[in-house]
């Protein structure tokens with residue numbers, strides 16, 4: 001059953017009608033068929049393009065993406081753990097044109113915000129009335145001395161963008177001798193999928209327990225603790241993998257020597273057999289060049305929390321991981337932001353005040369083995385007074401993993417893929 005725009009917005013803020021600010025004056029577009037260009041067909045971009053067309057078939061939507069197929073980061077750790085095939089992560093874009101979306105296979109090289117033009121690698125110039133940037137993340141590999149050289153030598157991958165590197169990391173684990181050390185280094189916050197490295201440690205331990213029981217996992221963690229689903233992960237590791245996962249918090253990696261396989265942090269040097277460094281992240285250079293990567297640290301894109309329009313360049317909206325906010329950087333949040341943005345763009349084209357109190361939901365499942373998972377559910381409601389999304393008191397994390405949450409997690413994946421691409 002598809003959710004119509006009215007149902008979605010009702011779930012956003014019906015009970016907050018009394019606090020709605022006076023309607024702002026929004027100029028209705030004079031165009032017969034306004035054109036929205038969406039860059040990136042990931043969880044944010046594909047969802048936004050699809051819901052724009054579902055909720056207002058009068059809008060012309062062009063979706064630009066270089067890849068023929070979608071590859072999912074959610075579930076990619078299962079492949080690294082050896083209990084899922086890589087093919088299960090790969091999904092078709094074939095349904096999107098059925099909504100009337102024009103798919104363009106290309107790479108966007110630049111944006112001219114004044115002329116409202118998008119430039120592509122193949123030489124196209126595409127005009128827009130509104131642009132949605134959803135290009136995901138860029139990795140600050142220069143923050144780890146030696147990373148680029150090690151990557152070229154195929155000695156290190158972050159595998160935080162699903163694709164060939166997912167399989168390379170899996171092969172490295174398969175080739176590792178029993179008794180070897182697998183080192184995972186995660187960056188300090190904020191970043192994509194904070195629970196991802198802890199899930200990765202769990203699936204590696206699951207694999208080692210069966211095939212290389214003398215092996216060890218060292219986590220050099222830029223966070224002060226196991227910050228996502230912490231009690232659940234710690235209990236699961238104690239129960240399933242005692243002594244196997246050595247978690248070292250507040251330990252940010254600064255360098256890697258691929259010839260000696262030594263990883264250096266601010267505090268120690270660690271030699272490992274397989275190294276998985278996840279460098280810290282930022283909105284891609286495309287966002288910087290477009291003038292929308294505009295926070296003080298030159299990392300994220302400031303947005304209006306109601307329309308997701310850039311705070312620095314009009315008519316450019318940003319959804320997904322590049323957004324500056326206190327929301328988790330996840331597929332679920334990107335998908336929700338995309339719907340709020342689509343609804344706001346439709347309102348703006350029609351001279352209406354967009355929904356002033358949007359609500360974001362985020363459910364996240366992390367596997368601890370091939371049969372068990374932990375879960376967290378969070379609801380965040382925008383506070384017009386405080387101008388931030390506030391976490392609501394309901395929801396939270398399950399302190400224990402379970403087979404039931406594993407089953408729910410499988411359904412969550414099927415649902416998010418169907419909602420984004422189906």
Ligand SMILES: Cc1cc2nc3c(=O)[nH]c(=O)nc-3n(C[C@H](O)[C@H](O)[C@H](O)COP(=O)(O)OP(=O)(O)OC[C@H]3O[C@@H](n4cnc5c(N)ncnc54)[C@H](O)[C@@H]3O)c2cc1C
Pocket residue numbers: 039040041042043044045064065066067072073074075076077106107108109134135136137159160161162192193196284286319320321322329330331332333334363364365
């Ligand atoms: C191991 C792992 C596990 C995860 N598990 C979960 C989970 O269980 N639940 C969850 O909610 N989230 C999870 N996440 C996080 C989730 O994958 C991301 O937060 C999500 O993919 C962000 O969506 P996005 O649309 O912003 O970016 P992406 O999904 O990265 O999509 C960006 C798209 O833009 C395209 N693109 C980039 N630049 C350009 C350009 N210049 N021109 C044209 N196209 C471009 C890319 O090709 C890509 O298709 C996980 C992440 C990892 C790494």
